[in-house]
Structures are given as structure tokens and as C-alpha cells.
Amino acid sequence: MAGTWIFVEQRDGNIRKVTYEMLSEAKKFGDEVAAVVFGKGVEALAPEFAKYGADKVYVVEDDVFANYNTGAYVAQMVAMINEFKPNAVLFAHTFNGRDFGSRLAQKLQLGLATDAIAVELSAGKGLFTRAIYAGKALAKVEVAGEPVLGTIRPGVCEVGDVSGAGAVVKPAVAATAADVYQTVKSFVPTVSARPELTEADVVVSGGRGCKGPDGIKLVEQLADLLGAAVGGSRASIDSGWLGHELQVGQTGKVVNPNLYVAAGISGAIQHLAGMSSSKFIAAINTDTEAPIFNVSDFGVVADLFKVIPTLVSELKK
């Protein structure tokens, strides 16, 4: 095999954790593991990838790669695939990664497994497990090709205790400004001190039982104590208590943190689809019959307005 490539997800030099997760995971298949990073001023990041298992780091620096853009990134990747012939190229299943993977796959007339929650790679073949119907069922799919292409869901692979030589390789720049067909006018980061919902170790979500902004404030208070992301069920999003980007469920985000706390969420099937793969689930709900208790490891049948303040002070002890 000629290597597993992990495309580095970064913005302004900030590397997303999923990159490290994929590097560690790729190491399991015995093949050489390479991080592939495009950008401006990104060579300094190379030792970071070695720490997580990269045997090689392909660094491509040019103004045209300063920010992710589909045209130039695809053109560069196609040229590098033709030159170095990797066995597999994996992307993070993110806003940019799935765009990159899909467009590249079509350009190369190849299959692609998106949003995989497990992967097994061998020569010329990848077996990917995908959550379908937002996790209500699983499909194992086979992608054959040169290279095998897939996008991996953040948070499903463990960052391992592995390292690599991290030898830097600098392929020729194969894209020009003429390849760029989108103009990014602005990127405004969500102003939040909290971690990103799909990457957080702990998620605290509020639902209809929060009854309004006051209940959500309690959810946020608990989240901040735990360094958690805040999420919500459809009821709290539709009521305008939380922004849509925080919706957990079938038409929102699928999360799989170490701990998911559902406060005042009954557990409609669409919501369960988005969070039931979390490692630990705690539920606070006044309705003892609420379906959320069927998936929770620790459920308390009580009023969140009374439980959360005590929980916060007990945790602080």
C-alpha cells in the first residue's frame, strides 16, 4: 500500500481535533500515515502531526490556499494523488471536509463514504460503517478505488498514544488563482467561550422542560461548570431559546460526547437519533415515562429548576 493520507482540517493554523483522531486511527492499518496540509504559513504545524502518528507530512503553501476553497484544493489534491498514488485519503466530515471529499470523488469518478463512524482500510479497499437515518440504523459500505475515499465523523476515533517521524515533503503547487470559483466575503466566528457542539467532551442540552430563557440559563450554568457545549432539542430551537446551529437531532447535529446531559428533554425519536451514541447519558425530566430514560445511564425524575442548582453546588464540593 502506498499510504493513508489524512487531510488536515485547520483554520488560521488552528487544527481541529478530528485531524488527530484520524491520524491515530489510520495508524492501526499498518500502512504509512501522512498528514496533508494546505495553507499559508502552515509548515510550522508539521511536528504537531508527528506527535499523533504522521510518518510524513505533505505541506503545500501558497496564497491560493490561505483559506479553504473548493477549486484550488481539489486541483492540488488531484495533482498530488496522481503523483504519489496514496491508497486512501480521509477527510473530516465537516463543512469543508465533506465539500472537498464529494467534489474530489466526483472529479476522480470514485465512490466516497461520508460521515463514517468506523473504518477499516486495506489495499485498494475501505470498509466504512455509516449511521443512516441519523443513527437509527447502521450501514457497512465498501468503497473500492485508487484511492479509497472517506469522510470521518469527528469524535468517533480515539486519539492514540502513537507517533511518527513526520518527515516533511513539499509537493509542487499545482493550483492557481484561476482554479478559485468561490469568493469568501467573510467568516464570522460564533462568539462563544464554549466548545463546538460536535467536538465537545460534554454536552448539556435543554428542551421543552426548560420552559424559557430562565431554564436555558440553568443549562448554560451547568455547561460552563463542566466546560461543555450547549445544545437543544427541537422544542427549544423552535421556541427561539437557542440558535438552530445548536439543535441536536435528525435535522440538526449528531453528537457523541463522553457525557450528554438532557435537561427537560422528553426524547422524541428525532432527538434520540442525534445523541444516543454518547458514551454516558444523564437525563433530568419530570415525566417518569419520558423515552429519554430508555437511553439514559443515569436518570432523575425531578424538576430541572430544582435539580440543576443543587447539582451545580454538589459538583463544586
Next chain:
Amino acid sequence: MKVLVCVKQTFDTEAKIELKDGKIADAGINLIINPYDEVAVEGAIQLKEKGVAKEIVVVAAGSDKAMDAIRTALAMGADRGVLVQQDTAADEFARAVALADAIKAENPDIVLAGHVAADDGSSQVPTRVAEILGFPHINVITSIEVAGGKATCSSEADGGTQVTEVSLPAVISSQVSWNEPRYPSMKGIMAAKKKPVATVAAAAADNKVKIVEFSMPPAKAAGIKIEDEPEVCATKLAEWMKNTVKVELK
């Protein structure tokens, strides 16, 4: 300006999924327009109401059942439909080839679609269609402005909001928070029955991805459930978080 909307017929998001003979059981399951595509249809209608779009064409690929998704879009306000007859087992590659072939014949200025389907969750097809057509693409949009041969859209990107501009023709795919799709009126439903829907054969393309097996996610073991005074519940929950989950405080 002609706006084309790709729609997919999917299971109702409230459907309970079960396996039968190793496949996803579809008996008795209510079918709906993929919620993300429904938002795209609404977005197209709003462009028409603003005078930006003149005609809205709805395209679906799949079995005859997909006709229901087309009729729903027509009842909401789209003008005519195209059903691309294709095996429902088509993968993202084959589906994109078939849709792109039908779209080419229509020569639209804007192709709208949901950014992901609520069933397979692949989020590949609109991007693949854009590649085949050689169009630029903006994903996961929550707003659109069309002027001077360009589309400018806000997208829900990871960790922020991105504003992207592309020249038309382009593929634009929607996030559910873009708008609130209207319910078809009785008048709309009646009118939809008379709107033309062409049926065409899919362009030939073989699947690239093979489904090896379907399975159900591992069932969760029953957990602890406590019914007691709130303070007692909170204390026990705190102990569990500290001792079992081993949470770290900020």
C-alpha cells in the same frame, strides 16, 4: 431566471427503523419530501415572489413513488416537474450522474437542493452534481441574495457563519434553518394536479459504493433511574458524574 430544485422522497423523520431480511423495512412507513429539500423548494418560491426567479422546475430521481415529492413541491408553488426514473438503490455517484443529466437539459441559472438527505445522511449529491455541471457550489446556506449574475449566501459553517459569493449558474444547497416551508394550500394542491411533470430515463451509471450489510445500533443497557426529592436526585447525579463519568470541572 430559471431555478431548478432537486427533491428526494425520504422516510418521515418520526419513522421507527427496523430491519427485515437484512434490509431496511419500508412497509407502512410514511414518506415525505426530505426536510432539507422542502426548505430549498420554499427558497425557490421566495425567489419567484421577489421577482428573481421566473420559473421553478422540480426534479426528483427514483421510483414512481418520488412523484409524490414532486407533487408536494408543485402544490407549494413550483411550476413543473421532471421525474428521472432510476433504481432506488442508486448510490451518490449514480444519482448525481442521473440528476446532472436531467439538469443539463433544463439549463437553469440556479440549482437548489437540501445539503443532506435525512435518510442516508451522505451530503454528497449536490456537490457531485455541481462538479459534473462545472458549476460553483455553496453549501448549508441560511440566506441568499441574487443580483448581477451572482449569488451571495450565508452558510452555517463549523464554528461560525461564512458569506460566500459565486457567479451563476451555481448549485446552492440549503440548511433547514434557511426558512419555514409553507404548507400547500387546498388551491395549490388542486393546481398541482394540472401542472406538467415529464418522466425521463436516468443516464446510465454504475454504483461505486457497495452496501455490505445493514444492522441496528447496539441496544443500550438499562440505566439507573431515581425518583426522589430534587435535592437527593441532584446529589446522587453529582456523585455519578464525579465517580463514574469522572467529569472535570472548569
